[in-house]
Each structure stands twice: as structure tokens, then as C-alpha cells.
Amino acid sequence: MTGLPGKSPLMRALAVVMLLADTPAAGRVVPMTVPSAQLAVTVHAGKHTDIDVTYGRLAGWVLAQGFTIGGPVRETYLVGPRDTPDVDPWRTEIGWPVVKS
Secondary structure, three states: OOOOOOOOOOOOOOOOOOOOOOOOOEOOEOOOOOOOOOEEEEEEEOOHHHHHHHHHHHHHHHHHOOEEEOOOOEEEEEEOOOOOOOOOOOEEEEEEEEEEO
């Protein structure tokens, strides 16, 4: 079984990076199409150390609206460490695929 270096072999991660069309596979990196989905979306402002609070609020809203989680979460880093070391302008879009219960 494979996993992340230095972690339990049960830990795995899926990272999505936008690529040009017809990008070939390279080792364990393979192109894929992310399926369309209905998303519940919010934007977390600031440092990532308290992003769990934003996730909790989004999860509460999802459940209150009668939805259930329909797949893995999608994070889009609108502004982040690659843009500026100042955490104040960081913005992370969180999108959870949802389905009506």
C-alpha cells in the first residue's frame, strides 16, 4: 500500500492542478477530468490555521439546508502564500459537492 512520505501508508492525497489539454501522464501523476457537481461554496479569509472553523460553518449550513456531502471537498487558493507572505489578503474558496437528502 502506498501513502504520503513519512506518514501512515493509509494516508493519501489527491491534488488537482489545472493543465493544458492533452497533458501526458508522468509517473504517478495522471491527468483526469474532475466531474461536475453541485457545490456549497464559501470563502475563508486569512491564515489557514483556523480554516477548520470555516469548514464547520459550511458543514452546518449544508446540513441545515437538507443536503448531504456528495464527494471530496475542493479548495481553490484565490490568494495565498504563493502570492504574498502577508496572511491578511489570503482567500481560500471551499467547495463541497452536495446532494439533496
